[in-house]
Amino acid sequence: MKTLGVGLVGYKFMGKAHSNAYRQVHAFFPDAPRPRMVAIAGRDVQAVTAAAEQFGWESHETDYRVLIAREDIDIIDVSTPGHLHHDVVIEAFAAGKHVLCEKPLANTLAQAEAMVHAWRAAGTVGMINFNYRKVPAVMLAKQLIDDGRIGEIRSFRARYLQDWLHDANAPMSWRLQKEFAGSGALGDIGAHITDMAHMLVGPISAVTGMLSTAVTSRPLEHPTDDATHGDVTVDDWVGYLARFENGATGVFEASRLATGRKNQNTFEINGSRGSIAFDLENLNQLEVYLDDDDALVRGFHQVLVTDGNHPLVGNWWPAGHIIGWEHTHVHQIRDLLTGVASGSSPAPSFDDGYRCQAVLDAVERSSASGQWETPVPLPD
Amino acid sequence: MKTLGVGLVGYKFMGKAHSNAYRQVHAFFPDAPRPRMVAIAGRDVQAVTAAAEQFGWESHETDYRVLIAREDIDIIDVSTPGHLHHDVVIEAFAAGKHVLCEKPLANTLAQAEAMVHAWRAAGTVGMINFNYRKVPAVMLAKQLIDDGRIGEIRSFRARYLQDWLHDANAPMSWRLQKEFAGSGALGDIGAHITDMAHMLVGPISAVTGMLSTAVTSRPLEHPTDDATHGDVTVDDWVGYLARFENGATGVFEASRLATGRKNQNTFEINGSRGSIAFDLENLNQLEVYLDDDDALVRGFHQVLVTDGNHPLVGNWWPAGHIIGWEHTHVHQIRDLLTGVASGSSPAPSFDDGYRCQAVLDAVERSSASGQWETPVPLPD
């Protein structure tokens, strides 16, 4: 089987997580094509050199254009802040590369649209890294829904709660500035639960939402004579209600101010014959309620999703030996590699990325208009 | 201490719960005035006779007007379906009685307004039975908030999820008909979480909401030649976003279709220095997160609220011996009796009842208008 050359742009949090996935995938998914960790790119030569050494890349580049130009690279992995996605992705597709892009796809819907068109024009594989689709417990949820185990879906509710900004003295960063991050809690973590809803329930047809910023000014990491604080120009909280095309209702909330909640990405789905609940902080577990159980023992099953018959997780360790957060990225990369080998883009594709972006865009418009808004479908 | 004569209207679920509270209060709260269970009223003479015998009432009446007229009765307790609240309450106040009214106060805001005015005119004690204010764990939450333990409140989220209507074959009842129930999940259980928000966070200034009815027709309990099914004319699901006057954000959801959730009345409050979470299905517990804990051991405390130093609960049993749902009503009655003795209406008063009603009314208007709506303040 041909080895696939990978070039990664970005070496911080997501760069570290993706590097890990490339390094790990073969040992646990030997049936997938094997990646070659060809090069990592970043503008700071010292930092990117160190990252290459630490994370196991053969070489490094300081210009993503050079990376894209390399013939030993088949896949470009874009793990940069959101405002840089568009240019790198467009150029990578133009060069005929396969592309994995971090979420959210872009900072504006217009950019996302252009990126989808670039992907279609290239005809290569394009994926967006909604890695929480790849949690085995979530994959099990999807399987149970598809098998009709909980009947017709009526309600979906999801919260993604973090607290790393709850202290008003937490410093400014690019994630708090609209020009770099696009939005705050909405695009960063609201994107994840929106995509989750799309996968598990189906398309969202309308939303009404509210963005809020409780802490509007934060200390600069590098204060100047002129300024000790900078303006926070993105939301730190967002809530939205949704209608799905199939008639289900949705309630969404994302916050970076939820004191005590570190990474609570949680959803519950109520169907006409059962329900399913999940929480990322305990990601090896799925809660499942089934009307089909006999009446005496009906109750949410606490399913420890670590058995050989559960999705993907059997490739790791025996039952009861839990996996962690990073494994979702390994699964994502496994799907990417398999997709490249087969020549078709696995889910979540750039189409999924656009669909999510369109909902985030509608939420922002709704927060401004005070009205229900409709996601803009992808123009032809 | 003078014994207080009580007359109860209604003998079904709430009638049983209130009867229990009057029967129990003296044994556990001997410092409160002792109630005398004078009479219970209901239209079905056979049923009300049986209820009097079973629940411990000295006598019964089949006409609430006769009950109100009795001189041995100080307090009228209105535990009927919502469409009957208005008339009974107005007449009871007119007769100079103290009144405890089940929630929601009324089926329309106009009725609620009239009832508040009647209360003010009477000058007697008026309470509304938002019994979940009287859960010791909830009272502890209130105390911690008031003491500044979690800082400034930024977000509130609450869900009240039941599933007794999730089966499309669950039969029609008065609770599913707008003329009797006013609304569905909104007024029945959404009222509880709205009042909880008012108590814990403060006044709600605006809402946007959506009502939904997934099962629009249900089998009649007594089918006729003409009809086997009746139309459901109230919501079975509602979601709403809120802004509080103090700037906090709110997310609310109530459902009677949440398969597997029997009585999940749950809330979480995020403050700038801590968080609090509660779930009625495990009502003896409060979860509390405090920034003031040292960093190594920060995490939600699972507080078993059964100690002598916790609110009210020490009057029951030693630490670790949990109380149940009905005890909240005993606490409510204890406050009612104490209020009557002292001559002032304890919280939640008819004012609180109106405030809640005004939010429910705004949610209904918002669901129709698709816009943010403002609760109507009580006219002078």
Added chain:
Amino acid sequence: MKTLGVGLVGYKFMGKAHSNAYRQVHAFFPDAPRPRMVAIAGRDVQAVTAAAEQFGWESHETDYRVLIAREDIDIIDVSTPGHLHHDVVIEAFAAGKHVLCEKPLANTLAQAEAMVHAWRAAGTVGMINFNYRKVPAVMLAKQLIDDGRIGEIRSFRARYLQDWLHDANAPMSWRLQKEFAGSGALGDIGAHITDMAHMLVGPISAVTGMLSTAVTSRPLEHPTDDATHGDVTVDDWVGYLARFENGATGVFEASRLATGRKNQNTFEINGSRGSIAFDLENLNQLEVYLDDDDALVRGFHQVLVTDGNHPLVGNWWPAGHIIGWEHTHVHQIRDLLTGVASGSSPAPSFDDGYRCQAVLDAVERSSASGQWETPVPLPD
């Protein structure tokens, strides 16, 4: 249906709990004979008078012999400290009364034996108040086991953990003195889990155990010139291993020093085809694991035992409205009254009381001998 006259000996913790049960039983179990709360007895006339008034007894006595002699009393309820059980019970049976006795039956096996013989000689109803048999979730566990749902039982483990003595400055009391209490954690709370094992698994055939006293001296409540502290002469911790007659294994632990555990009476049963777990601090829930579930969704069901089809609990409130600790006593009294009406002693009977006592006795002997010991069967 004839009303049954009750006389209660004891007015402290257990007296309050039993009083509550007699006051409540008719309102929720109207099909059982109705008790008449005739008289409560205690040596302190002021305290017993107050107790009668507060808890709803028609009269009081200061001599239990007078109570036993009263002709308007059918049932004697013995809720005193353990060293007083023997005499009151023997005399009550001699007078032809039905008897409910608090656990443990007695402070010595010889006393217990005499009490069983007195019961048999009287031919009246005799029950011992192992109230945790009457938790609906526990009754459901029993039903599932009897129906073969978890197969053949292989292992049982139980812990009863409290912490009210973990502070070395908690004062002396009769519960810490061997002459009054018989033993410490063993008889007080170890008795409960031993009886639970007997009910759920079957007879225990041998034990090896260890008693321990970590805090051997405690401050007197009323210090004298001679002494500020008294000697603790009972265990504050006990652990024992057991073999059951059916081959199952057992692990038991009881402690009053388990800092942070208020009333954690918890057990787990592993069968060849499933498992069951329970915790008294969350007594409305039963956890059930069934091999018969299909493999994808196997996991412990969190069964909220509040449905109408669950044992007894449907007589209280609708599904999801939880009951508390005191309700177990109401169920016990309901069974007592029904037993008296039918003329046969319901479980747990005095035989069950003896069987438990014999195991506690064997554990004490084992702790002294360092060997496995066998419970002494009831002599003919």
Added chain:
Amino acid sequence: MKTLGVGLVGYKFMGKAHSNAYRQVHAFFPDAPRPRMVAIAGRDVQAVTAAAEQFGWESHETDYRVLIAREDIDIIDVSTPGHLHHDVVIEAFAAGKHVLCEKPLANTLAQAEAMVHAWRAAGTVGMINFNYRKVPAVMLAKQLIDDGRIGEIRSFRARYLQDWLHDANAPMSWRLQKEFAGSGALGDIGAHITDMAHMLVGPISAVTGMLSTAVTSRPLEHPTDDATHGDVTVDDWVGYLARFENGATGVFEASRLATGRKNQNTFEINGSRGSIAFDLENLNQLEVYLDDDDALVRGFHQVLVTDGNHPLVGNWWPAGHIIGWEHTHVHQIRDLLTGVASGSSPAPSFDDGYRCQAVLDAVERSSASGQWETPVPLPD
């Protein structure tokens, strides 16, 4: 920094886990010496070749003696079944290698003794792979205890429950035969909780225990004309009580028949001022109860042990991004490499391995004698 050559013996479950650790350690603990994955050894040439390729070893050997003889190897990692530990370890030490040995150290105490002496004679680094010492939550528990946060330890209880043998039709394997495995649940998983007790509480001075085998015959994987089933010659369940040297009490249970429990390695420690609880199935969490909390909010803290200030875990991902089971091995290898660099054996050393073995030996003797038994100290 010098790279350390590693040779691994064994390529099954533990071989895979250790391989992963060597492959991962540098990316997350760049300050530790870097391992070089020189060679993996196993008797089946096809299997070991495949393992080398999949897990990332540079070469393979089919004779562990050749592995030990290689000069490019500094560390021998023994991940074989227990009956093979002794010979490989003795020879590795004789060759001057550093050794990591899987638990339990040996199948008999005599072997363990010889291995410790070999280690001492070699003067190289010797570690035993009690990897659960390296769970960050467990390390935090140790830190809290050492800092006196829970006061004086009074009780320890631990269970290690699995269910992979609960089906009587689960097939025979080397783990069920005394000549290969030494013992069953006792040595395989009881060893882990015994070592945990040693680390957290201190030395065990005496035990009384019971071994049990519920399923005594199992189907052969390769039935012959003569036999379809083989005899199970080890325990599938064990319970033991312990006294610690410091006066604390202990209750231990290990089972492979605990239907529904996949890998429940759980302990609780009660101190005079607080308590700590842990469960491996939710290994990122530690429960901590502190008397020092103010009375209103006392309760077990649910500490999500993923913060930068928690032990080791900050090297992985931001707070709230959980790690899995395999990470404990990475931590173990990190300590091994650091120990080799510094020239001293980190805990758990071969001494710790012996101490554990001596307790297991005493439990086996106690099960036979029915008496309390004392662990044999290491002879000089």
